[in-house]
Amino acid sequence: MMPDENVAGNVEDFPVGSHKVIKIGKREIGVFNVDGAFYALPNICPHQVGPLCQGKVSGTLVANKDTNWKRTWDREGEILACPWHRLEFNIKTGECLAYPEVKIRSYNVKIEEGKVKVW
Amino acid sequence: MGKRESLQDMVVVDLDVHVNDTPTELAPYMDMPWRKSLEHLKNVPWRYLSIPGYSPNFAENIPLWPGGNDRMNVDSPAQMKKELSAIHVDIAILFPDHLLGIPVLPQKEYAAALARAYNAWILDKWCDKEEGLKGLIMVAPQDPEDGAREIEKYKNEEGIVGVYLPCTGLDTLWGHVKYDPIFAAAESAGLPVLLHAATTLVPHFPFNLHQYETFFAQHSFVHSFSMMANMLKMIETGVPVRFPNIKICFTESGVSWVPFIMMRLDKEYVENRRDIPFLEHPPSYYVKKFFYATQPIEEPDNPKHLVQLIEMFEGETQTMFASDWPHHDFDHPREVFNLPFSEEVRRNIMGENALRFFDIDSVGRRNKFKIETNTTK
Ligand code: FES
Numbered sequence: 126m127m128p129d130e131n132v133a134g135n136v137e138d139f140p141v142g143s144h145k146v147i148k149i150g151k152r153e154i155g156v157f158n159v160d161g162a163f164y165a166l167p168n169i170c171p172h173q174v175g176p177l178c179q180g181k182v183s184g185t186l187v188a189n190k191d192t193n194w195k196r197t198w199d200r201e202g203e204i205l206a207c208p209w210h211r212l213e214f215n216i217k218t219g220e221c222l223a224y225p226e227v228k229i230r231s232y233n234v235k236i237e238e239g240k241v242k243v244w
Numbered sequence: 245m246g247k248r249e250s251l252q253d254m255v256v257v258d259l260d261v262h263v264n265d266t267p268t269e270l271a272p273y274m275d276m277p278w279r280k281s282l283e284h285l286k287n288v289p290w291r292y293l294s295i296p297g298y299s300p301n302f303a304e305n306i307p308l309w310p311g312g313n314d315r316m317n318v319d320s321p322a323q324m325k326k327e328l329s330a331i332h333v334d335i336a337i338l339f340p341d342h343l344l345g346i347p348v349l350p351q352k353e354y355a356a357a358l359a360r361a362y363n364a365w366i367l368d369k370w371c372d373k374e375e376g377l378k379g380l381i382m383v384a385p386q387d388p389e390d391g392a393r394e395i396e397k398y399k400n401e402e403g404i405v406g407v408y409l410p411c412t413g414l415d416t417l418w419g420h421v422k423y424d425p426i427f428a429a430a431e432s433a434g435l436p437v438l439l440h441a442a443t444t445l446v447p448h449f450p451f452n453l454h455q456y457e458t459f460f461a462q463h464s465f466v467h468s469f470s471m472m473a474n475m476l477k478m479i480e481t482g483v484p485v486r487f488p489n490i491k492i493c494f495t496e497s498g499v500s501w502v503p504f505i506m507m508r509l510d511k512e513y514v515e516n517r518r519d520i521p522f523l524e525h526p527p528s529y530y531v532k533k534f535f536y537a538t539q540p541i542e543e544p545d546n547p548k549h550l551v552q553l554i555e556m557f558e559g560e561t562q563t564m565f566a567s568d569w570p571h572h573d574f575d576h577p578r579e580v581f582n583l584p585f586s587e588e589v590r591r592n593i594m595g596e597n598a599l600r601f602f603d604i605d606s607v608g609r610r611n612k613f614k615i616e617t618n619t620t621k
Contacts, residue, residue, distance in 0.1 A: 172514060185518050185521070186518045186519075186521040187521050188482070188521045188522040189521075189522060194482065194486055194522060196521060210514050210515045211514070211515045211516070212514055212515075212517075213517065213518065222517060222518075223513060223514060223517040223526065224526065
């Protein structure tokens with residue numbers, strides 16, 4: 126449990142498109158600024174417990190009936206890839222792309238008086 | 245406790261038996277000018293899966309010895325029925341002998357003409373000529389469009405229950421998008437497809453076969469590796485997603501490779517999912533939806549291990565008995581029947597799964613289940 130709001134840093138420390146791992150108590154948390162909206166995820170990959178949020182943020186490839194089975198680039202800036210074995214996660218939902226039934230928890234984030242607060 | 249069921253108490257469907265498709269047999273069904281060539285071949289003595297200009301077998305580079313077991317063939321529906329009845333088989337799916345090797349023929353028009361001749365011949369001479377003998381439409385990989393036309397032509401024939409995808413010395417693996425017309429035709433016809441390989445030494449997958457200097461080694465690898473290679477290609481190009489209603493069966497490779505490929509692909513999927521973004525599930529999901537014919541069934545010291553291997557890929561609904569009669573490495577049905585399955589699973593594997601797979605009844609009449617594809621799971 127992490128009931129209290131914790132200050133992750135100043136807003137200007139998280140420009141659009143950036144992310145950073147911060148420490149709150151014993152917890153490592155990745156804080157992401159996706160197009161001005163903030164998200165926070167645990168820095169632990171459910172696969173082999175890799176440091177998930179130290180991975181790269183990018184988009185992903187999609188191909189389905191709607192794309193006529195052609196590969197298209199999708200959700201640029203919204204996909205986090207684990208630096209260990211590259212499992213992809215949707216930053217906005219915590220959902221794992223390879224195994225949609227796997228969803229990592231998301232922390233709450235808000236901006237108050239120029240501070241990024243996580244709980 | 246009731247009496248244990250015997251083979252005679254259940255429907256036994258044999259996924260894989262072979263007919264002797266000699267050039268002389270096929271000649272009357274062959275288009276010109278190719279008919280001339282097949283007629284000419286009547287002067288060439290019969291050799292097991294090896295006739296120059298017809299079924300070239302490039303694997304004959306090792307010594308032949310006297311003794312050993314015979315290479316056998318079946319020449320008529322009556323002979324087939326008699327021999328299969330002796331091993332308690334009720335329904336049998338016919339594959340060719342010689343034209344197992346059709347993919348190695350370099351001339352596209354010739355290969356397509358052979359497939360057309362085989363299809364006309366198998367229907368005219370074999371399918372339903374004895375109760376329970378059912379045929380497959382052969383498609384030549386050299387000419388996918390012609391293959392699709394053949395499926396369209398024969399799809400409603402009572403004697404035809406599926407499509408045969410030849411794999412022996414196949415250059416471009418099944419699953420390449422150039423074969424889409426064949427998968428589209430099979431899917432719209434509601435016919436399952438069955439892959440089948442045989443030994444040959446051509447520089448195609450699995451090309452390292454030429455490294456081996458014994459039939460022991462060549463034959464150990466060729467079938468299972470061919471099936472794995474083709475399965476991987478189909479998953480790589482999304483066949484089970486793009487053609488979700490096709491049932492796909494892998495034959496003559498046993499079953500023990502299935503847990504391996506399933507786990508191997510899932511491992512790779514973790515890192516490389518975005519290479520294959522059309523998959524809606526991990527590869528194992530599709531591997532478990534494919535179907536598998538048992539022969540050559542593995543014979544571990546502890547038969548329970550084989551049952552466990554089948555359970556690993558949830559194969560109780562996907563595995564189907566096959567004998568490979570009359571080939572040298574055939575399995576008697578009791579080899580599979582005697583495995584420590586539950587009675588229900590035993591019945592399913594010996595015949596019921598195949599009836600659902602082909603949508604036939606216990607004497608081989610079509611369209612009896614009207615089941616939706618893939619609903620066996
Ligand atoms: S630890 Fe994250 S993908 Fe393996």
